[in-house]
Amino acid sequence: MLDNTTMTMLFEGTIDTLYMTFVSTIFAYIFAFPIGIALVVTKKDGLRPMGLFNKILDVTVNMGRSIPFLILLIAVIPLTKLIAGKSYGSTATIVPLVIAATPFIARLIESSLQEVDNGVIEAAQSMGASLSTIVFKVLVPEAKTSLIVGGTIAIGTILGYSAMAGVVGGGGLGDIAIQYGYYRYQKEIMLITVILLVILVQILQSIGMKIARKTDKRVI
Amino acid sequence: MGTTPLIKLVDLEKKYISQNNAVTALSGINLDIIKGDIFGIIGMSGAGKSTLVRCINFLEKPTGGTVIIGNKDLSLLSDKELRNVRQDIGMIFQQFNLLMQRNVEDNICFPLEISGMSKSEGKNRASELLELVGLSDKIKSYPSQLSGGQKQRVAIARALATNPDILLCDEATSALDPTTTRSILGLLKDINKKLGITIIIITHEMAVVEEICNQVAIIDNGRLAETGKVEEVFSKPKTDAAKKLVYHSSNAVNEMTGKRCIRIVFDGKSSFEPVIANMVLECRAQVNILFADTRDINGQAFGQMVLQLPEDEIISDKIIHYLKSKNVNVEELVDYVG
Numbered sequence: 001m002l003d004n005t006t007m008t009m010l011f012e013g014t015i016d017t018l019y020m021t022f023v024s025t026i027f028a029y030i031f032a033f034p035i036g037i038a039l040v041v042t043k044k045d046g047l048r049p050m051g052l053f054n055k056i057l058d059v060t061v062n063m064g065r066s067i068p069f070l071i072l073l074i075a076v077i078p079l080t081k082l083i084a085g086k087s088y089g090s091t092a093t094i095v096p097l098v099i100a101a102t103p104f105i106a107r108l109i110e111s112s113l114q115e116v117d118n119g120v121i122e123a124a125q126s127m128g129a130s131l132s133t134i135v136f137k138v139l140v141p142e143a144k145t146s147l148i149v150g151g152t153i154a155i156g157t158i159l160g161y162s163a164m165a166g167v168v169g170g171g172g173l174g175d176i177a178i179q180y181g182y183y184r185y186q187k188e189i190m191l192i193t194v195i196l197l198v199i200l201v202q203i204l205q206s207i208g209m210k211i212a213r214k215t216d217k218r219v220i
Numbered sequence: 221m222g223t224t225p226l227i228k229l230v231d232l233e234k235k236y237i238s239q240n241n242a243v244t245a246l247s248g249i250n251l252d253i254i255k256g257d258i259f260g261i262i263g264m265s266g267a268g269k270s271t272l273v274r275c276i277n278f279l280e281k282p283t284g285g286t287v288i289i290g291n292k293d294l295s296l297l298s299d300k301e302l303r304n305v306r307q308d309i310g311m312i313f314q315q316f317n318l319l320m321q322r323n324v325e326d327n328i329c330f331p332l333e334i335s336g337m338s339k340s341e342g343k344n345r346a347s348e349l350l351e352l353v354g355l356s357d358k359i360k361s362y363p364s365q366l367s368g369g370q371k372q373r374v375a376i377a378r379a380l381a382t383n384p385d386i387l388l389c390d391e392a393t394s395a396l397d398p399t400t401t402r403s404i405l406g407l408l409k410d411i412n413k414k415l416g417i418t419i420i421i422i423t424h425e426m427a428v429v430e431e432i433c434n435q436v437a438i439i440d441n442g443r444l445a446e447t448g449k450v451e452e453v454f455s456k457p458k459t460d461a462a463k464k465l466v467y468h469s470s471n472a473v474n475e476m477t478g479k480r481c482i483r484i485v486f487d488g489k490s491s492f493e494p495v496i497a498n499m500v501l502e503c504r505a506q507v508n509i510l511f512a513d514t515r516d517i518n519g520q521a522f523g524q525m526v527l528q529l530p531e532d533e534i535i536s537d538k539i540i541h542y543l544k545s546k547n548v549n550v551e552e553l554v555d556y557v558g
């Protein structure tokens with residue numbers, strides 16, 4: 001039953017899944033980084049307190065996070081069509097994935113940056129560091145380990161979301177699981193795709209944690 | 221005398237205003253700090269000394285009064301100008317506050333990056349400074365691989381990187397053991413001599429001030445209780461806050477209550493004479509040393525002792541008379557309980 005066509009299909013599905021996951025993660029980080037930094041910097045006791053702006057950003061991020069992914073997936077179809085030209089396939093799925101992941105990643109970044117010791121920030125201020133120097137030479141590098149761990153969590157979550165997009169023909173392993181395993185009762189294919197997804201998450205997780213450990217200079 | 225102060229605190233006030241109450245952390249602080257001084261600011265915890273040191277470089281903006289450094293009134297500066305002034309004021313902290321993800325060299329280069337120095341120049345300066353603080357072999361180590369004392373040395377090197385005129389030390393030795401504290405204080409003294417840098421030391425430990433400061437200010441409840449030369453303030457404390465700090469360090473000796481006790485102060489003059497031994501021989505009377513804290517400061521013996529006198533009024537009067545004749549500062553203590 002695992003003939004060549006099926007093998008090819010599973011292989012391409014894996015590639016598609018990885019493609020969606022990585023491209024979405026990259027785009028989501030591009031949007032989430034400034035939001036995460038803004039959340040930290042404009043807090044009441046932050047480096048540039050801006051109460052109202054912070055509140056609005058905070059609520060917006062929460063709203064983004066509370067919409068179930070499946071609903072979002074369908075709700076943004078018009079936007080997906082506008083950006084990707086169509087609403088199905090792996091490239092189109094990147095649009096809802098980025099929208100769903102951005103607020104989540106912004107929160108991860110926020111919490112990582114907040115772990116940085118206030119004393120170190122104060123030391124930088126005492127040296128006459130500007131806001132951008134503090135953000136990019138103190139906050140981000142000092143939070144490096146935590147940011148990498150957060151990135152690992154984010155990739156795992158986005159990979160899970162990408163599989164969910166299979167419901168609307170999102171491409172990748174999730175799509176195969178639904179098309180063959182669920183609609184056509186091919187339990188073996190469903191099982192194999194699930195196993196492949198589990199393996200992918202495992203690999204990404206251990207690579208991420210390894211990088212985090214390797215680059216952390218706080219432990220001897 | 222007559223030197224214009226490098227740092228002038230003028231009527232400094234800091235209030236923290238929250239929704240329903242205002243807490244006054246500092247008020248009416250007027251201080252002049254002369255170039256080249258090692259100036260100690262001492263007070264109990266919560267007295268406001270950490271706030272005070274943060275006001276000097278405007279990490280905390282005072283709510284009243286101002287700080288004048290050189291000829292610059294910090295309250296009139298723009299953010300950018302203030303950042304420039306801060307580059308001339310080094311600061312070290314109780315918890316060292318090194319960048320944990322950067323090695324020693326890169327930590328020292330950090331303030332130089334801020335000041336816009338090139339990377340190679342920065343590296344040269346870093347190795348120069350590491351030599352000064354005696355840590356040349358740790359240039360590529362990370363802070364997590366260093367001991368507390370070594371971390372503070374790196375922090376000192378980092379604070380000196382931009383050749384500042386002023387070094388602020390916020391409880392810089394409070395997280396260190398006594399031996400390391402001494403070596404760090406020794407280093408600060410050394411730097412003060414070599415570079416002529418003005419050092420301001422915030423501490424709650426008398427010993428630190430005695431060890432290296434020439435001037436001291438006592439902060440109590442957000443106010444300046446007393447200020448002056450270390451020898452003067454510590455040998456003749458005038459205010460309650462100062463007395464509390466100067467006398468506090470002894471242990472309770474309750475069973476001695478009710479008997480005559482005196483406090484004698486060594487202010488450097490009588491250092492080479494064995495005063496107590498001579499007194500015992502001369503008066504042929506025994507005294508009980510209840511408390512003694514004497515040490516060598518800048519080559520002079522300095523400190524204090526509390527003596528319990530014999531019950532015999534005549535003999536104890538004789539002792540007091542003897543000590544006074546030897547130019548020792550004697551003060552009778554009423555109900556001394558330690």
